Amino acid sequence: MKVNEMKASEIQDMSKAYNLHSWSVQGPLKPKVMAKAEGVCFWDGDGKKYFDMSSQLVNLNIGHGNQKVIEAIKDQAEKLAFASPAFALDVRSLLAKRIIDMAPSNMGKVFFTLGGADANENAIKIARLFTGRNKIMSRYRSYHGATYGAANLTGEPRKYACEPGIPGFVKFFDPYVYRAPIDFETEEAATAYYIGQLREQIIYEGRNSVAAIFMESITGSNGVIIPPKGYMKGVRDLCDEFGIMMVCDEVMTGWGRTGKCFGVNNFDVEPDIITFAKGITCGYVPLGGTIVSKAIAKHFDDHFLSCGLTYSAHPIGCAAGLATLDVYEEGKLFDNANAMGAILGDLLETLKSKHACVGDVRYIGLFSAVELVKDKATKEALVPYDGDPDKLMPKINGMLSERGFSTYTHENCIIVAPPLIINEAELKEAMAIMDDVLTIVDETML
CATH class of the missing domain: 3.90.1150.10 (Aspartate Aminotransferase, domain 1)
Incomplete structure (x- = not known):
């Protein structure tokens, strides 16, 4: 039996027989x-x-x-299908520069990954290495990936399989105004309440122990929860006050999904770290990344960066990323x-x-x-x-x-x-x- 010669029923039966399908009880499935x-x-x-x-x-x-991206993949596969992340390549260099040019003005360098989960895993490590602190705060109605560290960042039920969790991960409540326990008169009033609650929690956790606050810039699968006016600036101010890294997960909201390059661009705020994936190649091949500020990038000029992946900055992924950015611009x-x-x-x-x-x-x-x-x-x-x-x-x-x-x-x-x-x-x-x-x-x- 060959590819393109299989009937739909044969494909479905073979898939059920040999594939484990994500987030599912396998028996009743009819993929x-x-x-x-x-x-x-x-x-x-x-x-x-x-x-x-x-x-x-x-x-x-x-x-x-999209034929432009498909052709870029083909061309790169013929030119150089793989090279260790230790090597400098044209597509790696060009894509990193282009991303920094499109990112908020305080951003300095990119660490490429395969997807969003490992982008968040590396962001956790980078925040801890840079601050020397251990606690990581994230929200209950959040999804940051299913690998072990990313699942501990996650606040919703998909984290349960990874519990008991890793020490040092702390959850706080989202500014979910529609379901808030208080009937706020204005968005600004909601912001004042939620920022006040978060500030108090940081103090209770130990103001010098929190390395980072992770947030989806706009909560994704857990309901597209858009923060009220002033909320993101309020979190930025708290991070500045307590020396905490503000990390924006842009895996869903990055690359034009909200009408701007990154979701955080809607709020006139510059985070310390941005994670991305999905829309950089639109799934044509896997690629993700962790963008760090100039201050964090400079720190690792003389401190060891304990991050590494065999497929980091994969040449075919980088080529696809460059072509995808062209498609966004041209279209x-x-x-x-x-x-x-x-x-x-x-x-x-x-x-x-x-x-x-x-x-x-x-x-x-x-x-x-x-x-x-x-x-x-x-x-x-x-x-x-x-x-x-x-x-x-x-x-x-x-x-x-x-x-x-x-x-x-x-x-x-x-x-x-x-x-x-x-x-x-x-x-x-x-x-x-x-x-x-x-x-x-x-x-x-x-």
Whole structure:
């Protein structure tokens, strides 16, 4: 049996027989077969078309089948397929410089990784090495990866498999205003409350023991939680006050997802460390990285950097990264994310006003979530946190998929994050599918 000669049913059966699939009980699985893809769509093994409304795993920013990136991969594979990270290469040097040129002005150097989890692992080590401190603070509604250190950064249920955890990891609460215990009159009032709570916790933990505060610049899979006005500056001020490294996880929000190069650019704040992955190559080949400030980079001029990966700064990944940045620039995709994001925002607000099951919608650029509730007045979630006994969210996702809208759900939220190349007609056609499905949810699940 050869590739391209297998039937869809054979592919699915072999996958179940020999592959362990992520985040799943294996027995009931019927993994969808993806046969081909182009632009914002893909087709399954039976020829059914789907709008890719989550950009796979919020990484396929440039869409499927971009020939410029594919050709860059081919060319680099023929020229030099691999070289140890110890060597200086044209693609490594050029990509690192280009990233620093696009990053906040205080950034100095890049340590390349294979993905977001190991970018965060190395950021933990760098923060500890630079500060000489051991504690790392991160938020409850966060996901930073599934490797052991990144899983200890993570605050939501996917961390449970790595517990009991590593000493020194401390959690704090998100500025999740929609579900706050206080009815704040303004965003600034919410910021004052949450920053005050965080400052108190830092003091209780030992003001000289905290090496870093890790945050997704905008919380991703846990609900696209956008910080209230002044919050990010408030965290920056706390970090400056106590000598703590501010680390922004830009694995999802980096490379135009929010309409700006990095999510943190929306808040006029410069962190000490930025981690990235996903949109730098859009999944065409693996690549991630940890960007450090000029001050941190200078520290390692005469201090040992205890970080290393066999596949760090892989030549093919770097070549793909350079081509991907060209695609963003040539296609003005950050601008398109802003333009289409405005349209998506209007569509989401319409869904919120129309459907009883929609408690809240949150959006910035082409990064959004629809939060489902049983009751708008009480804000009771459609499914409880870390529990869905009736499998309502998989049922809703299944209804979307049956109608050609591919995405994923987490807790009681549906993620909507299409490729940055999407146009208005495609966006409206896809969101009409969600409208239909939410009507069914209103009628049958509330």
